[in-house]
Amino acid sequence: MNDIGIWITETLGTRVWRIIRIMVESFPKLLKPCLQITITLTLLSFFFGLILALILALVQVANIKGLKQFARFYVWIFRGTPLMLQLFIIFFGLPSFGINFNGYVAAVIAFSLNLAAYNSEIIRSAIQSVPIGQSEAGYMIGLNYFQVMTHIVLPQAARVAFPPLFSSLIGLTKDTSLASSITVIEMMSVAKRVAAVYYEPFWMYMEAGFIYLMICTILTKLQSYMERRLEWKQPAEEETKK
Amino acid sequence: MLGVKNIHKSFGSNQVLKGIDFEVNEGEVIAVIGSSGSGKTTLLRCMAFLEQADDGIFTFDDLSKDIRKTTKKEIKELRMKMGFVFQSFNLFRNMTALQNVMEGLTTARKIPKEEARETAMEMLQKVGMVDRADYYPDQLSGGQQQRVAIARALATKPEVILFDEPTSALDPELTGEVLEVMVKLAREGTTMVVVTHEMEFARNVADRVIFMEDGVVVEEGNAEEVLSNPKQDATKRFLRRILRKEEEE
Numbered sequence: 001m002n003d004i005g006i007w008i009t010e011t012l013g014t015r016v017w018r019i020i021r022i023m024v025e026s027f028p029k030l031l032k033p034c035l036q037i038t039i040t041l042t043l044l045s046f047f048f049g050l051i052l053a054l055i056l057a058l059v060q061v062a063n064i065k066g067l068k069q070f071a072r073f074y075v076w077i078f079r080g081t082p083l084m085l086q087l088f089i090i091f092f093g094l095p096s097f098g099i100n101f102n103g104y105v106a107a108v109i110a111f112s113l114n115l116a117a118y119n120s121e122i123i124r125s126a127i128q129s130v131p132i133g134q135s136e137a138g139y140m141i142g143l144n145y146f147q148v149m150t151h152i153v154l155p156q157a158a159r160v161a162f163p164p165l166f167s168s169l170i171g172l173t174k175d176t177s178l179a180s181s182i183t184v185i186e187m188m189s190v191a192k193r194v195a196a197v198y199y200e201p202f203w204m205y206m207e208a209g210f211i212y213l214m215i216c217t218i219l220t221k222l223q224s225y226m227e228r229r230l231e232w233k234q235p236a237e238e239e240t241k242k
Numbered sequence: 243m244l245g246v247k248n249i250h251k252s253f254g255s256n257q258v259l260k261g262i263d264f265e266v267n268e269g270e271v272i273a274v275i276g277s278s279g280s281g282k283t284t285l286l287r288c289m290a291f292l293e294q295a296d297d298g299i300f301t302f303d304d305l306s307k308d309i310r311k312t313t314k315k316e317i318k319e320l321r322m323k324m325g326f327v328f329q330s331f332n333l334f335r336n337m338t339a340l341q342n343v344m345e346g347l348t349t350a351r352k353i354p355k356e357e358a359r360e361t362a363m364e365m366l367q368k369v370g371m372v373d374r375a376d377y378y379p380d381q382l383s384g385g386q387q388q389r390v391a392i393a394r395a396l397a398t399k400p401e402v403i404l405f406d407e408p409t410s411a412l413d414p415e416l417t418g419e420v421l422e423v424m425v426k427l428a429r430e431g432t433t434m435v436v437v438t439h440e441m442e443f444a445r446n447v448a449d450r451v452i453f454m455e456d457g458v459v460v461e462e463g464n465a466e467e468v469l470s471n472p473k474q475d476a477t478k479r480f481l482r483r484i485l486r487k488e489e490e491e
Contacts, residue, residue, distance in 0.1 A: 131330075134332050134333075134335070137391075137394075138345075147349050152334050232378045
């Protein structure tokens with residue numbers, strides 16, 4: 001009985017030590033592609049996706065003929081097809097027309113285009129949530145369309161759009177793992193490789209998951225901090241307290 | 243000074259204004275009364291070009307024009323000389339009370355910030371809101387918001403201010419403070435067109451009352467006369483109904 005106990009403790013002990021050692025060893029191996037690829041891929045795609053989304057939303061709100069229909073068509077296409085398929089078309093499909101991108105660039109393009117479709121809907125509905133009466137009040141004090149948009153509508157829409165836009169940023173962070181399917185060496189593909197080397201898939205994927213979770217935790221904290229900063233009530237209330 | 247002739251406006255198949263003639267003279271306070279759905283708010287909104295009328299002639303000072311052919315530029319110039327106070331206040335929620343009042347001066351009229359601030363504070367003083375200058379609309383009561391909205395309309399020194407049921411969205415105990423401000427403005431000689439349900443205000447302050455029903459002006463004249471001695475049956479019916487409601491309250 002006692003012997004079995006010792007055997008179990010020893011085996012388990014060795015196993016636990018082995019796993020801890022592997023995890024410590026592999027941590028920098030995972031963190032490097034995370035910082036270099038996953039995070040830059042996320043930020044670049046989000047940046048371009050946001051600019052494109054803003055344009056797509058504004059041409060719809062301003063009701064510009066032709067462009068509005070194009071925006072609706074665009075959203076229809078990019079929301080209606082899988083992100084993975086869009087990645088494949090840009091990376092594997094376009095070369096047959098002589099258009100070649102490396103994996104990283106193809107991923108940035110695909111993520112940006114896909115994200116723009118979703119984010120443009122967020123921005124459009126945020127703009128439309130600002131009561132029309134405020135725009136009318138703006139026109140009545142002599143503002144023009146551009147001034148009404150930049151001074152009144154967009155600042156308020158930004159606050160409404162902020163939480164869902166942040167959600168889409170968090171979603172994108174994890175979706176970048178799809179880039180592993182078009183040869184990009186990001187955190188997920190490294191985790192796959194390391195798992196194969198050590199033959200500890202469970203713990204390797206747990207570790208990668210932990211890093212994703214940490215990034216998203218930081219983003220969530222950042223979100224609630226920025227949301228508080230965006231409150232218009234804050235400054236005046238603080239002033240009155242003084 | 244400001245007038246419309248033969249204004250028509252339909253929303254779909256619903257004819258809201260059926261040929262309205264209307265004229266405001268300088269320094270005059272006009273109360274537009276009538277039951278809801280009579281078209282009085284639409285009339286006011288057409289005069290501010292917040293609705294595009296289907297037909298009619300628009301006059302403002304020397305300008306007289308087919309209302310359908312007014313250009314964007316002309317509308318903008320007209321609005322520069324007009325103030326508008328909305329039923330739902332419509333303060334800019336991302337700006338403090340002071341910023342709300344300054345916006346028309348700094349952004350639309352390119353007046354230097356310091357000068358604009360001075361004018362804005364003066365206007366807030368006038369409506370008794372100086373101590374709330376740095377508050378955001380969400381932190382103010384309805385009555386306070388409407389007073390700020392009046393200050394915002396005043397700040398640009400308009401030749402005429404249009405009021406669209408300024409107290410209708412307020413709790414009864416808050417209407418007093420807004421009406422008080424409006425009485426003060428009227429006494430100072432501000433040209434005002436007020437769409438209202440406040441009969442007491444109409445009687446005490448308005449020079450002229452216009453009674454609308456079903457898209458036409460049914461009766462118009464001296465306030466005291468129309469309200470105490472209405473000639474038309476429709477006016478009589480309306481006043482009786484309003485009086486009964488006020489007594490019930």
